[in-house]
Amino acid sequence: MNKNRQFLHKLKDFKLTEPESKKEYNEILFSPVSRVYSIITILLSFGRDKSWKRRLIRMLPLVSAPRVIDLACGPGDICFLIARKYKMARVIGVDLNQGMLEKAEENLKKSYPRFRNRITFKKGDMNHLEYVDSSFDVLTGSYALRNAPDLGSTLDEIRRVLKPGGTAAFLDFSKSHLVLLQKIQLSLLSFWGRLWGLVFHGNAEVYGYIAESLKEFPDARAFSRLVETKGFKIKGKQSFFFGLLCITVAEKIS
Numbered sequence: 001m002n003k004n005r006q007f008l009h010k011l012k013d014f015k016l017t018e019p020e021s022k023k024e025y026n027e028i029l030f031s032p033v034s035r036v037y038s039i040i041t042i043l044l045s046f047g048r049d050k051s052w053k054r055r056l057i058r059m060l061p062l063v064s065a066p067r068v069i070d071l072a073c074g075p076g077d078i079c080f081l082i083a084r085k086y087k088m089a090r091v092i093g094v095d096l097n098q099g100m101l102e103k104a105e106e107n108l109k110k111s112y113p114r115f116r117n118r119i120t121f122k123k124g125d126m127n128h129l130e131y132v133d134s135s136f137d138v139l140t141g142s143y144a145l146r147n148a149p150d151l152g153s154t155l156d157e158i159r160r161v162l163k164p165g166g167t168a169a170f171l172d173f174s175k176s177h178l179v180l181l182q183k184i185q186l187s188l189l190s191f192w193g194r195l196w197g198l199v200f201h202g203n204a205e206v207y208g209y210i211a212e213s214l215k216e217f218p219d220a221r222a223f224s225r226l227v228e229t230k231g232f233k234i235k236g237k238q239s240f241f242f243g244l245l246c247i248t249v250a251e252k253i254s
Contacts, residue, residue: 066090076119080115140170173217
């Protein structure tokens with residue numbers, strides 16, 4: 001039994017509340033997920049994933065020739081949209097999982113060869129980015145922060161690598177501060193994710209983890225407060241699916 005198959009049989013052994021366990025969980029989980037990521041994001045979002053990502057890009061500021069980093073870049077969707085928006089941008093996509101990076105490189109080669117000189121994909125940990133302070137004008141992440149091993153440390157790292165006045169923009173699952181609504185949201189998300197985990201992998205936990213990780217993630221209000229305490233000013237927010245998805249755009253305070 002290979003490493004990935006062993007992992008799929010012991011998902012419940014990982015503890016999402018422990019940073020190192022969560023990091024290992026995400027690093028291995030996305031190897032089997034990388035092969036079906038594009039189709040599963042469409043199914044999980046009822047076909048709205050691409051629309052949400054385009055909205056994220058439209059909410060970014062106009063910058064002439066920005067240096068941009070995309071965290072948990074997956075197959076490169078956000079990187080390609082950024083390269084379209086900013087004609088002179090230099091874009092780095094970072095992901096913990098090698099399978100995702102290989103898929104991103106494949107997509108770059110096959111579908112976006114015109115961006116070959118402007119987009120680079122690298123393996124990396126969002127809690128320990130290998131870039132000097134104030135390296136980037138824009139930082140993005142789609143479904144990234146919820147997977148952060150330590151959210152507070154990740155936000156500190158994001159602030160470190162952003163230039164003063166730089167923009168951080170995130171698209172991720174969210175939940176209400178209202179307890180009853182939160183329970184409904186998590187139950188629906190758990191059912192929908194577990195269903196497609198069974199269909200694609202024969203294991204409900206593969207996408208059931210989305211709801212489990214969201215349980216440990218701050219609610220919408222608490223998340224905004226945390227971002228602000230980390231040295232950012234919220235510049236824009238937009239929710240979808242009755243608050244189950246949210247885009248947050250923040251500016252680093254000088």
